[in-house]
Amino acid sequence: MSNDTEPTTAIVPAQPAGIVRAVVGPEAMAGALEEYRQLQAVLDRAMPETIMLLDGKPFRKKAYWRAVATAFNLDLQLVSESRWTVNNDWGYDVVYRAVAPNGRGAAGEASCAASEKRGVNRRGEPYDHATVHNVRSHAHTRAVNRAISNLVGFGEVSAEEANEAEYTSARRTQEARARPTQESAGTHPVCPKCGSGLWDNREQRKEGSKRPAARCRSKDCEFVVWELADADALFAPPAPRHHPTWTQDHKLYCASLDAARPMLAAVGVAPADGQTTYDAVAAACEAAGLGRPSTWERADREAFLSDIRTGRNPLKPEPSSASGSDDIAF
Numbered sequence: 001m002s003n004d005t006e007p008t009t010a011i012v013p014a015q016p017a018g019i020v021r022a023v024v025g026p027e028a029m030a031g032a033l034e035e036y037r038q039l040q041a042v043l044d045r046a047m048p049e050t051i052m053l054l055d056g057k058p059f060r061k062k063a064y065w066r067a068v069a070t071a072f073n074l075d076l077q078l079v080s081e082s083r084w085t086v087n088n089d090w091g092y093d094v095v096y097r098a099v100a101p102n103g104r105g106a107a108g109e110a111s112c113a114a115s116e117k118r119g120v121n122r123r124g125e126p127y128d129h130a131t132v133h134n135v136r137s138h139a140h141t142r143a144v145n146r147a148i149s150n151l152v153g154f155g156e157v158s159a160e161e162a163n164e165a166e167y168t169s170a171r172r173t174q175e176a177r178a179r180p181t182q183e184s185a186g187t188h189p190v191c192p193k194c195g196s197g198l199w200d201n202r203e204q205r206k207e208g209s210k211r212p213a214a215r216c217r218s219k220d221c222e223f224v225v226w227e228l229a230d231a232d233a234l235f236a237p238p239a240p241r242h243h244p245t246w247t248q249d250h251k252l253y254c255a256s257l258d259a260a261r262p263m264l265a266a267v268g269v270a271p272a273d274g275q276t277t278y279d280a281v282a283a284a285c286e287a288a289g290l291g292r293p294s295t296w297e298r299a300d301r302e303a304f305l306s307d308i309r310t311g312r313n314p315l316k317p318e319p320s321s322a323s324g325s326d327d328i329a330f
Contacts, residue, residue: 036153036154039071040060043060043064043067044060047064048256049263050064052309053249053252053256053298058252059157059159060156060159061158061159061160062141062144062159062160065148065153065158068152073101074098075100076096077097078094079095079107081093081095081139089113091111091115091116091135092112092135092139092140093110093139094109094110094139094142095109095110096108096144097147098147098150098151100152106147106151107147108145108146108147108149110142110143110161111142112136112139116135117129117131117135141160142160145158191217191218191221193216193221194221196217196218198216198234198235199215199216200231201213201215201231202214202232202235206228212225213226214231214234245297246294253305254278258277263308264277267314269281269315278293282294285315290314
């Protein structure tokens with residue numbers, strides 16, 4: 001009889017599934033979130049130029065996420081990169097993995113399309129920044145940001161991921177951007193007595209005509225203005241009206257302009273003695289025919305700030321094409 005025994009198999013009954021519980025307690029989790037928010041507040045104060053406003057909400061750019069990666073000592077690893085072509089568009093898909101010192105990791109997937117780098121600027125002129133470098137590096141930046149945020153940033157969306165408004169707002173037509181200027185010009189003033197239109201005879205009056213400088217168009221109304229100064233005041237355009245979002249945004253927007261003063265100086269905008277940064281910017285924008293930022297839509301104010309921060313001059317027309325980089329991989 002052989003001493004060898006044949007292996008036997010036995011059916012092990014399945015264990016009942018238990019409730020998945022958090023590895024750390026609620027206090028520890030709340031503490032980790034609070035620590036991250038404190039770090040975020042410190043970096044926001046130290047690096048205000050990394051904050052981009054989109055629809056009134058702050059989004060943080062790649063320099064912020066690189067600082068977070070340094071603070072947490074994260075290792076960033078490229079997992080994959082692929083180029084794709086669909087119809088008349090092309091772009092890159094990129095995956096990065098962020099790894100913490102304890103071995104825990106998280107992946108970040110992102111894409112960037114060439115069509116995101118093409119459009120029409122605020123003056124109605126086409127531009128094309130769709131170089132291989134710009135599209136590829138933007139995809140890498142998004143993937144790195146996403147990996148860092150997934151691991152330690154509680155999934156916060158970065159500016160490079162959310163900044164579709166930065167490009168789509170630039171595709172607004174010149175008429176849309178000029179709307180505040182057109183509104184500030186106003187329509188012909190009406191007769192304060194009957195509400196009808198007014199005849200503007202100021203030029204004839206200056207040439208010696210005996211007609212009144214202004215007169216009501218209604219034959220049944222006797223309203224007239226003889227003095228040129230009074231007529232000029234009557235026909236003066238109304239003050240530009242603030243856009244409704246300005247009330248909510250003006251403090252943060254003015255602070256963002258203050259933080260961007262070195263970049264504004266690079267495009268020739270520098271406050272004079274006793275002048276605020278916003279007043280200097282508003283004067284430069286009015287001189288360029290863009291109207292005051294307080295009359296713009298929120299997306300246009302955000303696009304203006306973005307142009308300044310990325311080295312573009314929003315006060316001058318952009319060339320129809322450019323090969324310069326507006327987004328550099330980490």
